[in-house]
Amino acid sequence: QQQVKQSPQSLIVQKGGISIINCAYENTAFDYFPWYQQFPGKGPALLIAIRPDVSEKKEGRFTISFNKSAKQFSLHIMDSQPGDSATYFCAASGDGASNYQLIWGAGTKLIIKP
Amino acid sequence: GAGVSQSPSNKVTEKGKDVELRCDPISGHTALYWYRQSLGQGLEFLIYFQGNSAPDKSGLPSDRFSAERTGGSVSTLTIQRTQQEDSAVYLCASSQSWASQNEQFFGPGTRLTVL
Structure with a gap:
């Protein structure tokens, strides 16, 4: 019940296309859903995050869509660029006594082809 | 300002x-x-420190792993009697306070290779 399942494991998108990465969770106590971006040789960095009181959050070309009833959330990258090539991790938290911990998805390696 | 730093950046050991x-x-x-990140894998939680509270060691994979945080600042992760399966990138992150909804800032990691 603590897992966050992320798909796909890898994704190749043409430049200018839309990249979509999906995550699903089981624990209904989760109330914070961030996405982190990791470039090779670097640590992950927070990209965008959402709380379940909204169904969508947009920051530039990056959008999180959140479906509370389905317990799913996704990252959409519009007009994908080669510089977006990175590994993306979804995460979730908010489960009571251990709510200092983020529960991480397994990651998606995104490649944007020029 | 300065971000999270880790050293060494690479470590090869026997x-x-x-x-x-x-x-x-x-x-x-x-x-x-x-955290520990094996090649092409996600992040595996190892240990958490918050101020002067007792650390959460629930993610440490064996008793060969230990960590300390001196003076509420610098932390050292120690792996004794290293094994080949310990080879991975070890990432450190910090945040303003205990709440998980505070952004975690990651260092660049230490790549450990055990021969």
Whole structure:
């Protein structure tokens, strides 16, 4: 019940296309859903995050869509660029006594082809 | 300002040796995390420090792993009698306080290779 399942494991998108990465969770106590971006040789960095009181959050070309009833959330990258090539991790938290911990998805390696 | 720093950036060691990995968190951040990331994998939680509270060691994979945080700042992760399966990137992160909804700032990691 603590897992966050992320798909796909890898994704190749043409430049200018839309990249979509999906995550699903089981624990209904989760109330914070961030996405982190990791470039090779670097640590992950927070990209965008959402709380379940909204169904969508947009920051530039990056959008999180959140479906509370389905317990799913996704990252959409519009007009994908080669510089977006990175590994993306979804995460979730908010489960009571251990709510200092983020529960991480397994990651998606995104490649944007020029 | 300065971000999270880790040293060394790379460490190659022989099986059975002990290693120490260092993390300098962002000044003023009271929460500090250690994660392990195997090649092409996600982040595996190892240990969490918050201020002067007892650390959460629930993610440490064996008793060969230990960590300390001195003076609420610098942290050292120690792996004793290293094994080949310990080879991974070890990431440190810090955040302003205990709440998970505070952004975690990651260091660049230490790549550990056990021969």
